[in-house]
Amino acid sequence: MTESVDILLRGGTVVTMNEKFDVFEDGAVAIRGDSIIAVGPTDEIVRAYRAEEEIDCPDTVIMPGLVNAHTHIPMTLMRGLNDDLRLDVWLGYLMPVEREFVTPEFVKLGARVACAEMIRSGVTSFADMFYYEESIAEQVAEIGMRALLGQTILVFPAPDAETFEDALVLCRRFIKRWNGHPLIQPAVAPHAWYTATPELLLACADLARAFDVPLHTHVSETKLEADNSVNQNHMSVVAWLEQHGILDTKLLAAHCVHIDEQDMFSLRRIGAGVAHCPSSNLKLASGIAPVAQMLKLGLKVGVGTDGPASNNDLDMVEEMRLASFIAKVAAQNPTVLPARQTLEIATISGARAIHMGHLTGSLEPGKRADIAVRDMTGIHNQPHFHNHPDAVYSRIVYSSKSYDVAHVLCNGRWLMRDRVLLTVDEAAARADAIEVAKKIDAFVMEREASPYNKLVLLSGVQRLESFEVQVKAPLDDDEIVHRTLKSDAIQVMRVGHYRQYDHYFLFDSGDPDAARLRYREDEFINEAGEVTQVRARLTLIGEGEREEFPNAVMLSRSRFLATADRSLRFYQEYFAPARELRVHKDRYRWHILYKATDFAINLDRVLEPELPGYFLEIKARTWSRTDAERKAVLITELLGQFGLDLSQAERREYAEIALSANAEKSPAL
Numbered sequence: 001m002t003e004s005v006d007i008l009l010r011g012g013t014v015v016t017m018n019e020k021f022d023v024f025e026d027g028a029v030a031i032r033g034d035s036i037i038a039v040g041p042t043d044e045i046v047r048a049y050r051a052e053e054e055i056d057c058p059d060t061v062i063m064p065g066l067v068n069a070h071t072h073i074p075m076t077l078m079r080g081l082n083d084d085l086r087l088d089v090w091l092g093y094l095m096p097v098e099r100e101f102v103t104p105e106f107v108k109l110g111a112r113v114a115c116a117e118m119i120r121s122g123v124t125s126f127a128d129m130f131y132y133e134e135s136i137a138e139q140v141a142e143i144g145m146r147a148l149l150g151q152t153i154l155v156f157p158a159p160d161a162e163t164f165e166d167a168l169v170l171c172r173r174f175i176k177r178w179n180g181h182p183l184i185q186p187a188v189a190p191h192a193w194y195t196a197t198p199e200l201l202l203a204c205a206d207l208a209r210a211f212d213v214p215l216h217t218h219v220s221e222t223k224l225e226a227d228n229s230v231n232q233n234h235m236s237v238v239a240w241l242e243q244h245g246i247l248d249t250k251l252l253a254a255h256c257v258h259i260d261e262q263d264m265f266s267l268r269r270i271g272a273g274v275a276h277c278p279s280s281n282l283k284l285a286s287g288i289a290p291v292a293q294m295l296k297l298g299l300k301v302g303v304g305t306d307g308p309a310s311n312n313d314l315d316m317v318e319e320m321r322l323a324s325f326i327a328k329v330a331a332q333n334p335t336v337l338p339a340r341q342t343l344e345i346a347t348i349s350g351a352r353a354i355h356m357g358h359l360t361g362s363l364e365p366g367k368r369a370d371i372a373v374r375d376m377t378g379i380h381n382q383p384h385f386h387n388h389p390d391a392v393y394s395r396i397v398y399s400s401k402s403y404d405v406a407h408v409l410c411n412g413r414w415l416m417r418d419r420v421l422l423t424v425d426e427a428a429a430r431a432d433a434i435e436v437a438k439k440i441d442a443f444v445m446e447r448e449a450s451p452y453n454k455l456v457l458l459s460g461v462q463r464l465e466s467f468e469v470q471v472k473a474p475l476d477d478d479e480i481v482h483r484t485l486k487s488d489a490i491q492v493m494r495v496g497h498y499r500q501y502d503h504y505f506l507f508d509s510g511d512p513d514a515a516r517l518r519y520r521e522d523e524f525i526n527e528a529g530e531v532t533q534v535r536a537r538l539t540l541i542g543e544g545e546r547e548e549f550p551n552a553v554m555l556s557r558s559r560f561l562a563t564a565d566r567s568l569r570f571y572q573e574y575f576a577p578a579r580e581l582r583v584h585k586d587r588y589r590w591h592i593l594y595k596a597t598d599f600a601i602n603l604d605r606v607l608e609p610e611l612p613g614y615f616l617e618i619k620a621r622t623w624s625r626t627d628a629e630r631k632a633v634l635i636t637e638l639l640g641q642f643g644l645d646l647s648q649a650e651r652r653e654y655a656e657i658a659l660s661a662n663a664e665k666s667p668a669l
C-alpha cells in the first residue's frame with residue numbers, strides 16, 4: 001500500500017539537521033500540504049509514498065531552508081548608499097533618507113527585492129525589524145516566506161509614528177491582525193535600549209507578554225554601547241534590559257557582541273535567542289561576538305545578515321561561512337565552530353533563536369516543508385569525499401555558494417523551481433528599485449550640495465539670526481583693561497572665564513551661506529581655575545556676512561546655530577570639510593553697562609596658534625541699522641577708554657588671523 005502525498009523529492013543527499021543529525025546519502029522527503037510527512041532513504045520512501053509531483057534530485061543536497069535570524073529587509077533599497085562610516089555617522093546620513101522615503105510602498109518594494117535575494121540563497125525564514133511592518137507582512141505572506149516581523153518602536157519620531165505611544169498602538173494593531181498566521185509571526189521590536197526610555201522598554205515588554213509574542217531588539221552591538229550602559233546605568237546592557245522586563249519575554253537579541261558570561265547565563269535562563277551577525281559586526285568594526293562560548297553554555301544562537309545597508313547583502317551562505325571563520329580566529333583555534341555546528345546555527349538553532357524551532361529548521365515528519373535543494377556539481381565544490389560522515393557539512397558550509405540553490409519550498413509551496421523565482425517578479429522588482437534609487441540619489445545630492453542642508457537634515461537647526469556690532473584690537477598688556485573696568489563710567493554686571501576650543505570646518509562648496517562651520521567647546525572656569533561646565537555649539541558662518549562701518553566697527557551676522565550634542569569626531573566625519581582649522585583661546589568676558597547700554601568685553605589670549613599679547617573685543621547685539629550706528633559710536637568711545645583708537649583695529653576674524661599665522665609658520669611650497 002502506498003500513501004499519497006503532494007510532493008516527493010528523491011535521490012539527493014538529505015541533510016535533516018534533526019536531533020541525531022541523520023544524513024541519507026540517497027534520500028527522499030515526502031510532503032503533503034504545508035508539512036513534511038516522511039524523511040528517509042529513497043527506496044523506503046518511494047515504497048511507502050506516491051506523489052503527483054516526484055522530483056529527481058541527483059547530485060544535490062536536500063536540506064532545511066536557512067534561517068536569517070536578524071535583518072531589516074526594506075534596507076535593500078539603501079544598499080551601498082553610505083559605506084565605510086562609523087555607526088553614528090552612518091545613522092546620521094541614513095535617518096533623514098528614511099524620514100523622506102520610507103512609506104508602505106517603499107517597504108513592500110524593499111521586501112520584494114530582499115525576498116528574491118534570500119530565496120535565491122536558500123533562505124526560507126527570517127527575523128525582520130523595520131517600520132510599516134504591517135505592509136511588510138502583507139508582502140512577505142504573498143511571496144510565501146516564513147518570518148518573525150518586529151514593528152520598530154523608538155523614542156524618536158519614526159517614518160510611521162510621530163511618538164513612541166503611536167508606535168505602540170501601531171504594534172498592538174499589527175499583532176492583533178497577524179498573530180496566528182501560518183507564515184507571519186508578529187513581534188514587538190524596541191530598536192535598542194539606547195533609543196528607548198525605561199518607560200518605553202517596560203511598555204514593550206508588557207505588550208509582548210500580553211500577546212505572548214516574541215520581542216526583537218539590538219543588544220550590546222558596539223563597545224561604546226556597552227560602555228555607555230555601564231557608565232549611565234551602572235550595569236550591563238543585558239542587566240538593564242532585565243531590570244525593565246525585557247527578559248520576561250520571548251527575546252530575540254541581535255548582535256550580543258559585547259556581553260560577558262553573566263549576561264550569557266541570564267539570556268540562557270530565559271531561553272533567549274541570539275542573532276549573530278558576523279558581516280555587519282566586521283564591516284562596522286563592532287567586534288566579534290563570543291559565539292563559541294555562547295554555544296558551549298547552550299544558548300540558542302542563530303546567524304543573521306543584519307540589514308543590507310550594513311552588510312551589504314543577504315547571502316546566508318556567506319554569512320554562515322564567516323560565522324565559522326571569525327569564531328575560529330577569535331578563539332585562535334580552528335576546531336571551534338566546525339561545519340556541522342555552523343550549519344546547525346544557520347538552520348535548527350537559528351529557528352529556535354527566532355522562536356520557530358517547533359515549525360522549521362530541520363527536515364522531520366510533522367514540521368513545515370521549508371526546504372532548499374542545492375546543486376553540488378559546481379566546479380567550486382569538486383571533488384567529494386565520503387570517508388568522513390561530516391564531509392557533507394564541509395561541502396555545504398565551506399564550498400557551496402548561494403547561487404547553487406536550485407529549488408526552494410516554504411510551507412509546502414514552491415518559491416523557486418530550477419532557479420526560477422515563482423512568487424516574486426524579480427525583473428520588475430529590480431526595475432522599480434532602480435527608479436527609487438534615482439530619487440534617493442537626487443535627494444542626497446541636494447543635501448551634499450551644501451553644509452547648510454546637511455546641518456538642517458541632521459539637527460533641524462535653529463535659524464537664529466543675530467546681528468552684532470563689534471570692534472577688535474590687539475593689546476600688549478592686559479593691565480589697562482582691568483583698570484578701565486574699575487572706572488566709574490563702566491558698570492560690570494557679570495564676569496566669566498572660559499577656555500574656547502574652536503574647530504573651523506572650511507568648505508569649498510561655493511555656498512555663500514556656508515563658508516565655514518564652527519564647532520565651539522566652551523569650558524567654564526571658576527576662580528580656582530577648575531572646569532565647572534562644558535558646552536558645545538555649532539555655528540554656520542557665511543561669506544559676506546560682515547560689513548564694515550566707516551569707523552572700522554564691524555557689523556556681523558551669524559545665522560544658523562545648533563546645540564552640538566554629538567562628538568567633534570562625528571561632525572568631522574559627517575561634514576567631511578575640505579580643511580580644518582583650530583583656534584584655542586583663553587577668554588575673560590565682562591558684561592557691562594556703559595551709558596545705559598549693554599556691551600560684552602572680551603579679553604582674549606590666543607593659545608593656538610600661539611599669538612603674542614592680547615586681543616580686546618567690544619561687542620553689542622543690535623536689531624536695526626539706526627541702533628547699530630548708535631552703538632558703533634559708543635564702541636568707539638569705549639575703545640578710547642581702553643586707551644585704543646580705531647586705527648589700531650583688527651578687521652579680521654580669529655579664523656582669518658589663525659589662517660595667516662599658520663601660513664607664516666609653514667609657507668606653502
Ligand SMILES: [Zn+2]
Binds near residue numbers: 071
Ligand atoms: Zn540590526
